[in-house]
Amino acid sequence: MISVSHLTRTFGSLRALDDVSFEVSKGEVVGFLGPNGAGKTTAMRILTGYLPASSGSVRVAGFDVLTQSIEVRRRIGYLPESVPLYREHRVVEMLEFQARLHAIPRKERASRIEAALEQVGLTDRQRDLVGNLSRGLRQRAGLAVALLPRPEVLILDEPTSGLDPMQRLEVRGLIQGLSAQHTVLLSSHILPEIEAVCRRVIIVDKGRIRADGTPDELVTRLAGASHVRVEAMVGHDVEAALRILRSIRGVSAVNDRGRLGIHHQFELTCDEDLREDVGAIAAARGWALRELSWRRPTLEQIFARIASGASDEDVKPSAANPRSVGVTPMPSLDAPVQISIGGTVPVGGPKSAPSTAVGAGPAPARVVYNLNPFDRGASRSLSRPKAVEDPDRDTPGAPSA
Amino acid sequence: MSGFLAIARREFAGLFLGPLAWTLLTIALLLQGWLFVLYLKTSGGDVDISLRLALGESWAFWALMILVPPLITMRMISEESRSGLLEFLLTAPVSDAAVVAGKFVAVLAFMAILCGTSLVYGVAVASLGVAPDWGALIGGWIGAVLCSGLFAAVGLFASALTSTPVVAAFAAVVANLALVTAPLLGGLSDQLFVRRAVARIDVLDHHKSAFLAGVLDTSYFVFFVAWTIVFLFLAVRAVEARRWR
Numbered sequence: 102m103i104s105v106s107h108l109t110r111t112f113g114s115l116r117a118l119d120d121v122s123f124e125v126s127k128g129e130v131v132g133f134l135g136p137n138g139a140g141k142t143t144a145m146r147i148l149t150g151y152l153p154a155s156s157g158s159v160r161v162a163g164f165d166v167l168t169q170s171i172e173v174r175r176r177i178g179y180l181p182e183s184v185p186l187y188r189e190h191r192v193v194e195m196l197e198f199q200a201r202l203h204a205i206p207r208k209e210r211a212s213r214i215e216a217a218l219e220q221v222g223l224t225d226r227q228r229d230l231v232g233n234l235s236r237g238l239r240q241r242a243g244l245a246v247a248l249l250p251r252p253e254v255l256i257l258d259e260p261t262s263g264l265d266p267m268q269r270l271e272v273r274g275l276i277q278g279l280s281a282q283h284t285v286l287l288s289s290h291i292l293p294e295i296e297a298v299c300r301r302v303i304i305v306d307k308g309r310i311r312a313d314g315t316p317d318e319l320v321t322r323l324a325g326a327s328h329v330r331v332e333a334m335v336g337h338d339v340e341a342a343l344r345i346l347r348s349i350r351g352v353s354a355v356n357d358r359g360r361l362g363i364h365h366q367f368e369l370t371c372d373e374d375l376r377e378d379v380g381a382i383a384a385a386r387g388w389a390l391r392e393l394s395w396r397r398p399t400l401e402q403i404f405a406r407i408a409s410g411a412s413d414e415d416v417k418p419s420a421a422n423p424r425s426v427g428v429t430p431m432p433s434l435d436a437p438v439q440i441s442i443g444g445t446v447p448v449g450g451p452k453s454a455p456s457t458a459v460g461a462g463p464a465p466a467r468v469v470y471n472l473n474p475f476d477r478g479a480s481r482s483l484s485r486p487k488a489v490e491d492p493d494r495d496t497p498g499a500p501s502a
Numbered sequence: 503m504s505g506f507l508a509i510a511r512r513e514f515a516g517l518f519l520g521p522l523a524w525t526l527l528t529i530a531l532l533l534q535g536w537l538f539v540l541y542l543k544t545s546g547g548d549v550d551i552s553l554r555l556a557l558g559e560s561w562a563f564w565a566l567m568i569l570v571p572p573l574i575t576m577r578m579i580s581e582e583s584r585s586g587l588l589e590f591l592l593t594a595p596v597s598d599a600a601v602v603a604g605k606f607v608a609v610l611a612f613m614a615i616l617c618g619t620s621l622v623y624g625v626a627v628a629s630l631g632v633a634p635d636w637g638a639l640i641g642g643w644i645g646a647v648l649c650s651g652l653f654a655a656v657g658l659f660a661s662a663l664t665s666t667p668v669v670a671a672f673a674a675v676v677a678n679l680a681l682v683t684a685p686l687l688g689g690l691s692d693q694l695f696v697r698r699a700v701a702r703i704d705v706l707d708h709h710k711s712a713f714l715a716g717v718l719d720t721s722y723f724v725f726f727v728a729w730t731i732v733f734l735f736l737a738v739r740a741v742e743a744r745r746w747r
Binding site for chain 2: 149153171174175177179184198203
């Protein structure tokens with residue numbers, strides 16, 4: 102449906118697109134992912150015929166974008182990021198204008214407009230002035246305008262930018278609904294957006310395509326090694342524990358991350374999920390497991406690596422995607438153990454960041470492990486290991502500094 | 503073709519959905535009406551002379567011609583390029599020429615209404631018993647519309663060159679002023695070829711000596727149409743050039 106080959110576009114000395122080639126077949130939903138300024142919008146503008154390419158060729162639905170521009174434009178529904186609509190017109194008038202531009206027969210106009218309004222859920226707001234609509238509604242109106250000619254290809258540039266989370270969900274749902282009837286190409290710099298909607302992702306950066314495939318494929322292909330993290334009470338013979346862990350088939354390296362209270366933490370580098378193996382060994386050796394989790398880099402981290410042009414090191418698994426099993430203590434019971442919030446805020450310090458204010462008590466809190474900040478029980482103090490003592494706690498959950 | 507009509511229709515409707523068109527119409531009507539009464543008084547009640555003044559012999563007429571079309575056209579391309587609407591139009595299945603032509607026809611229709619108020623004066627004096635020279639009146643109106651078309655084409659060209667409406671309006675007013683005053687300046691020259699060259703772009707003379715006299719001379723007609731097309735062509739090119747920037 103869309104075929105781009107060796108597309109290059111320069112603005113003066115800037116190469117906005119550099120030898121970009123890709124194909125999109127009918128019915129695909131493809132996400133263009135890249136940081137701001139990567140060339141997403143330029144690529145889309147070339148696809149829609151708004152900008153000419155410096156070199157290379159683009160065909161949409163079999164027509165060349167440069168020489169058969171009008172034919173291509175007839176088949177494309179394009180929603181630019183700015184959602185251009187005439188503010189002084191009503192929603193329905195805007196749709197009528199679009200219907201005339203696309204030469205939709207007069208007889209069909211009313212029913213088609215009604216259908217488009219229904220599709221985006223704007224039927225009851227059709228008499229509103231476009232200028233009075235909220236950002237989310239405007240986005241929907243823009244989508245209705247793009248959908249009205251029933252285009253074969255739908256090109257959406259940052260369709261969720263500037264929307265609040267609820268509106269974003271709505272628009273996302275709308276786009277998912279569209280994928281049945283249209284070939285959709287959408288761009289975003291927000292990864293979850295793309296992951297939620299698109300079955301295929303093209304990552305662009307600095308005008309070049311860095312990766313192309315389904316999100317899962319990209320993760321498998323680009324992620325490299327995954328890690329199993331073990332935190333357990335292994336006794337004093339750490340060396341023995343290390344030896345045992347190294348002996349597990351599939352483990353390429355074990356990283357001793359040191360002692361945390363009475364527990365010891367290891368990180369196993371491996372290609373697959375070895376949690377069961379580690380769990381079995383822990384059970385056999387009688388280690389009290391505290392954490393056993395498997396992390397692989399998320400698409401987000403791969404994206405970040407590509408975008409920053411950094412080395413593999415940056416794609417180290419983090420806690421963004423923890424799949425913990427095992428004997429993790431229930432966080433609700435001993436939950437926020439540390440980081441006393443009631444401490445003194447430094448004079449002149451920002452009040453909006455109380456979590457950085459460390460308690461002024463005798464033993465300043467030390468963050469020991471930093472899980473996902475949205476997890477309960479985010480951090481613990483080394484100075485008061487939970488299992489050993491804590492007699493002076495007044496109320497559960499209310500930490501004393 | 504349908505795209506061109508759709509754009510012309512939307513632009514025309516869009517003009518009247520904003521305050522600018524109404525304001526300009528009001529000011530123009532007040533000025534023209536007041537001056538027409540004044541002309542009638544000073545000419546001792548000569549309806550034909552008054553109508554000639556209202557349709558081309560007076561400074562007020564040319565001031566309106568120079569000022570109003572650029573003010574109408576200033577936003578048409580420059581602001582749309584800034585708000586992204588031009589992107590919408592240029593990715594719709596219509597040619598660049600149709601976009602520019604659609605906008606031009608909308609301004610032309612607006613100017614036809616504005617100039618058409620003089621016809622109302624004709625009807626008014628006719629109903630009072632003094633029939634004006636209808637040929638001269640209608641010819642003058644056609645000439646005035648053609649003049650404003652030329653100035654609007656200049657305005658559209660200026661609007662396509664910049665993304666700031668005020669700059670577009672200013673540039674167009676200056677260009678229109680140059681167009682109108684060139685014959686006056688050219689007349690100062692001793693050189694024959696300068697005078698001849700200037701006569702080729704003499705908007706004032708072409709309007710006054712034919713249309714205002716009630717003569718629909720095709721060569722004079724072509725004069726306006728040709729210059730208008732030149733500026734519209736430049737405007738289309740300027741819009742196209744935006745794609746490369």
